[in-house]
Amino acid sequence: MxxxxxxxxxxxxxxxxxxxxxxxxxxxxxxxxxxxxxxxxxxxxxxxxxxxxxxxxxxxxxxxxxxxxxxxxxxxxxxxxxxxxxxxxxxxxxxxxxxxxxxxxxxxxxxxxxxxxxxxxxxxxxxxxxxxxxxxxxxxxxxxxxxxxxxxxxxxxxxxxxxxxxxxxxxxxxxxxxxxxxxxxxxxxxxxxxxxxxxxxxxxxxxSPGRLSLHYAPDAPVHINMETPPLGAAYLAFGPTDYAGPVIQLSANRDPAEAAANLFSGLREADRLNPVCIAIAPIPGDGIGEAINDRIRRAAGFIG
Incomplete structure (x- = not known):
């Protein structure tokens, strides 16, 4: 169009x-x-x-x-x-x-x-x-x-x-x-x-828009700051991981800007797998990392 x-x-x-x-x-x-x-x-x-x-x-x-x-x-x-x-x-x-x-x-x-x-x-x-x-x-x-x-x-x-x-x-x-x-x-x-x-x-x-709890939330429950995801989780990784389940890389090189660009599509991809939960790796909170952590905390229902 x-x-x-x-x-x-x-x-x-x-x-x-x-x-x-x-x-x-x-x-x-x-x-x-x-x-x-x-x-x-x-x-x-x-x-x-x-x-x-x-x-x-x-x-x-x-x-x-x-x-x-x-x-x-x-x-x-x-x-x-x-x-x-x-x-x-x-x-x-x-x-x-x-x-x-x-x-x-x-x-x-x-x-x-x-x-x-x-x-x-x-x-x-x-x-x-x-x-x-x-x-x-x-x-x-x-x-x-x-x-x-x-x-x-x-x-x-x-x-x-x-x-x-x-x-x-x-x-x-x-x-x-x-x-x-x-x-x-x-x-x-x-x-x-x-x-x-x-x-x-x-x-x-x-x-401001985007200040509600459970904003950006997929259907599966979201767990953040996870170094070791639980069995059955879909894992949004930030860098190398040994997790044996489904892994969706936000940034293999631990680049926060790349992780930001991949965050929402990663949540969607993980949710389509119908996992028991979506686990998200720890992401540094400086720079654009503040925005990423704000979004994932809202997805997990921690901010209202």
């Missing part, structure tokens, strides 16, 4: 599969509550969980939200890319109340995937695009996974290849003190290098 068809579908209030560098999104126009409702229905997503509004330029972001000096500095450094900024909302029509979960803030991102940019710039408005999985399921990083999850709900599904990043975007709140709400490929240290120290994130978590 073509970019033109995707733009036409958005204008018609229909859903699309939007490939980004992080994961595949389930896209709808952000100014149309009826279209946004379709996203929640397709995902089975709680309506209090806000959605990220994807835009095609910094100018478009500034028209929807209030971009202060910190936001502009981060945008200049990391956009287009896997960073979402939570800022005060300026235009509540362009980002409707339902998309924002009734909040006075809006989450904005300018993705770097060329197909996403082509769609967003051609459409001209904001597009909500949460991950194209059913709520609580592992996020899709290929078109095939997107079709398996929500293919019956979309008018157009674009194929942008496998996602390069493989975990959802970093989320930073710029409402008052800057806060690191969700870990991603843009690390805490990288953010602090641009705008200085970040405050604790314990008061603004409700403004």
């Amino acid at each position: 073509t970019v033109a068809a995707a733009i036409a579908a958005l204008r018609n209030g229909d859903l699309i599969h939007l490939p980004t560098e992080t994961v595949y999104g389930l896209g709808a126009r952000a100014d149309d509550p009826a279209a946004v409702v379709k996203v929640f229905e397709a995902k089975g997503r709680p309506r209090f969980n806000p959605l990220i509004v994807h835009i095609g330029s910094v100018e478009s972001a500034a028209a929807i939200g209030v971009m202060d000096e910190r936001a502009l500095a981060l945008a200049d450094t990391f956009w287009p890319g896997p960073l979402t900024l939570v800022v005060p909302v300026r235009d509540t029509v362009a980002a409707c109340d339902l998309a924002r979960a009734g909040l006075d803030s809006v989450a904005l991102r300018l993705p770097s995937h060329p197909l996403a940019l082509e769609v967003l710039r051609g459409f001209g408005g904001g597009v909500v695009a949460p991950s194209a999985n059913r709520s609580g399921r592992p996020s899709p990083t290929t078109q095939a996974d997107s079709l398996e999850e929500t293919g019956t709900s979309v008018a157009v599904s674009l194929d942008g290849g496998a996602c390069q990043v493989g975990v959802e975007s970093t989320v930073v709140s710029l409402l008052g003190d800057a806060r690191y709400l969700r870990a991603g490929a843009v690390t805490r240290a990288q953010i602090e290098a641009v705008i200085g120290p970040l405050a604790a994130d314990d008061t603004e978590g409700h403004r």
